[in-house]
Amino acid sequence: MGDEPGRPLPQASDLTSPHWSACGEGKLLFQECSACGQAVFPPQEFCPGELTETLRWKQSRGIGVVYSHTTIWRPQTPAFEVPYIVGDIELSEGFHMLTNIVDCAPDTVYVGMPVRVSFRPVGRAVLPFFEPAD
Amino acid sequence: MSLVLEAVTGALEDAGLSIRDVDGFNISAGLERISEKFGYQCGAQYFWTGEKMAGPDAVVEAAGAISSGLCEVVLIASAEAGLYTDRGSSAPWTRPAHEFVETWGLHTPAEWALLARRHMHLYGGTPEDAARIACVIRNNGALNPEAVYFGRGPFTPQDILSSRMIADPYRLLDCAMTAEGGAAIVMTSAARARDCTTRPVTFLGGCFESWGPEYTNPPTYERKGMLGRRSADIAFRQAGIQRSDVDVLELYDNFSWEIVRCLEAYRFCETGEGAEFIRSGAIEPGGQYPIVTDGGTMSHSHTGASQILQRVIQAARQLRGTSCVNQIRDAEVALASWPYGVVLLGVADRADHG
Numbered sequence: 001m002g003d004e005p006g007r008p009l010p011q012a013s014d015l016t017s018p019h020w021s022a023c024g025e026g027k028l029l030f031q032e033c034s035a036c037g038q039a040v041f042p043p044q045e046f047c048p049g050e051l052t053e054t055l056r057w058k059q060s061r062g063i064g065v066v067y068s069h070t071t072i073w074r075p076q077t078p079a080f081e082v083p084y085i086v087g088d089i090e091l092s093e094g095f096h097m098l099t100n101i102v103d104c105a106p107d108t109v110y111v112g113m114p115v116r117v118s119f120r121p122v123g124r125a126v127l128p129f130f131e132p133a134d
Numbered sequence: 135m136s137l138v139l140e141a142v143t144g145a146l147e148d149a150g151l152s153i154r155d156v157d158g159f160n161i162s163a164g165l166e167r168i169s170e171k172f173g174y175q176c177g178a179q180y181f182w183t184g185e186k187m188a189g190p191d192a193v194v195e196a197a198g199a200i201s202s203g204l205c206e207v208v209l210i211a212s213a214e215a216g217l218y219t220d221r222g223s224s225a226p227w228t229r230p231a232h233e234f235v236e237t238w239g240l241h242t243p244a245e246w247a248l249l250a251r252r253h254m255h256l257y258g259g260t261p262e263d264a265a266r267i268a269c270v271i272r273n274n275g276a277l278n279p280e281a282v283y284f285g286r287g288p289f290t291p292q293d294i295l296s297s298r299m300i301a302d303p304y305r306l307l308d309c310a311m312t313a314e315g316g317a318a319i320v321m322t323s324a325a326r327a328r329d330c331t332t333r334p335v336t337f338l339g340g341c342f343e344s345w346g347p348e349y350t351n352p353p354t355y356e357r358k359g360m361l362g363r364r365s366a367d368i369a370f371r372q373a374g375i376q377r378s379d380v381d382v383l384e385l386y387d388n389f390s391w392e393i394v395r396c397l398e399a400y401r402f403c404e405t406g407e408g409a410e411f412i413r414s415g416a417i418e419p420g421g422q423y424p425i426v427t428d429g430g431t432m433s434h435s436h437t438g439a440s441q442i443l444q445r446v447i448q449a450a451r452q453l454r455g456t457s458c459v460n461q462i463r464d465a466e467v468a469l470a471s472w473p474y475g476v477v478l479l480g481v482a483d484r485a486d487h488g
Contacts, residue, residue: 007237007239008231008236008237009237010233010234010237011233012233013233016233016234020233042234042350042351067252067352067354068248068249068251068252068255068354068355069248069251070243070244070247070248070251070301070302070303070304071299071301071302072239072241072244072300072301073298073299073300073301073302074243074298074299074300074301074306075239076236076239076240076241076244080239084239086238086239086240086244086248086301088248088252088352088353088354096352096354097234097352098234098235098238098240098352099238100238100239106302111251111252111255122237127237
C-alpha cells in the first residue's frame with residue numbers, strides 16, 4: 001500500500017472551523033440560538049425552530065452520557081487501531097455528538113455511562129475524544 | 135458496462151419489448167448515474183430520466199412518471215464491478231467523508247450498529263435475536279442456485295455468534311457481503327403491459343423518504359428509528375390493503391437488526407415487539423411474513439444499487455411464481471423495500487393501477 005494514510009482529519013469549512021479551532025484551545029463549542037436557546041450540533045446555518053440565522057457559538061461543559069456505542073473490530077481503514085469505540089454522546093446541553101470513547105475497555109462501556117470530553121492531539125489537529133467520568 | 139447491457143437485455147427480452155420502446159431511463163454504472171448518456175447512446179430521442187437510486191425509490195418515481203403521462207416505458211438498470219479492491223479497508227462506498235464522522239472511524243456497519251444498540255437498549259433485543267434473523271436470510275440464500283453463497287449453510291444462530299466481531303453488536307455474518315453484478319427492470323402502463331409477452335406484476339403503491347444526509351449526523355433512534363414508516367403508511371393507503379394482505383417481505387437486509395427496525399417501522403408488529411415477533415417464527419419460511427427469500431445482501435449478492443433493485447425483482451418473481459427458490463405458494467402481494475423506500479406489488483389481475 002506504500003504510505004498508509006493516517007486517521008482522516010476534519011476538513012473544516014467556514015461554518016465549522018470555529019468548532020475545530022476551539023478544540024485546540026481545549027474548548028468544546030456548539031451552537032445555540034440567541035432567540036430561542038435551542039442547542040444545535042453538528043453546526044448548521046440556521047436555527048431549526050426560528051428559521052433565522054441566529055445561531056451563536058457557545059462553550060459546552062463537555063459532560064454527557066453515552067447514548068449509543070459500538071466497538072469496532074474491523075477498521076474503516078488501516079489508520080485505525082482496533083478495537084476502538086465509537087460513541088454517540090448526549091451532552092448535558094442537549095445536543096448529540098459522535099466521537100471515540102477512550103481510556104475505556106470495550107466491555108465496560110454502556111448506554112447511560114457518564115463521560116467527559118478529553119482533547120487529544122492527532123497529527124496537526126486536536127480532537128474532542130470522550131472518556132469515562134464516573 | 136457489460137453488466138448493465140446484460141441486465142438491460144434480459145429485462146427487455148423478458149418483457150417482450152425493444153430498446154426502441156423505451157422512453158424513460160434510470161441507469162447507473164458503479165457510483166455513476168448515466169441515464170442521459172445511456173439513452174443517447176441507445177439512439178433514444180427526447181426521453182424522460184429518473185433521478186432516484188435503482189430500487190424501490192426508482193420504481194416509485196417511474197410509476198409516478200408513467201401514471202402522469204410523462205413517459206410510457208421506463209428502463210431501470212444498475213450494475214457495479216471493480217469498485218472494491220482495497221481489502222485492508224471497508225468497501226469504499228461505505229466510508230463516509232463527512233468531517234464529523236470520518237475522523238472517528240465510522241463506517242457503514244458502525245452507523246447501523248449505533249442504531250441497533252440503541253434499539254436493543256430501549257426494547258431489550260439481543261445479539262441472539264439478531265443471529266436468528268441472519269440465519270433465516272442466509273439459509274434462504276443457501277438454497278438459491280443464483281446466490282453467490284449458494285450451498286453455504288445451513289447456519290445456526292451459534293454460527294452467526296461465532297463469526298468475528300465487526301462493529302458490535304454486529305458480527306461478520308450479521309452484515310451484508312460485497313459482490314459484483316447487475317440488475318434491470320422494465321416498467322410500463324397497465325394498458326401497455328397487457329400487450330407484453332411476459333406475466334407482469336402490478337405496482338400497488340409506494341413511497342420514499344429521507345431522514346437527512348446519511349453518514350453525517352448522529353443516527354439517533356429519535357431521528358432515524360422510524361425511517362420507512364411514512365413510506366409504508368402511504369404505500370398501504372395507495373394500495374388500499376392491510377399489512378395482513380402481504381404474503382412476502384423482500385426487505386433490505388444490510389444488517390440483521392434492520393429487519394426488526396423495519397418490521398416495527400412498517401407496522402408489521404408493535405414498536406418494541408420486533409424481537410418477540412422474530413422469535414415467533416413469523417419471518418421464517420412457512421411463517422406469516424417470510425422475508426428476503428432469495429438470500430438478500432447477506433447471501434444472494436450485494437452489488438451496490440443493483441442489489442436494491444434485486445429486492446423488487448425478487449418480489450416480482452414471487453408474484454409470478456417464478457422464484458428460483460423458496461417460492462411462496464399463491465403469493466398475491468409482495469413488499470419490497472430498502473431503508474428509504476417501500477413498494478407494494480401485486481399479481482397483475484389484482485388491480486389495475488398505473
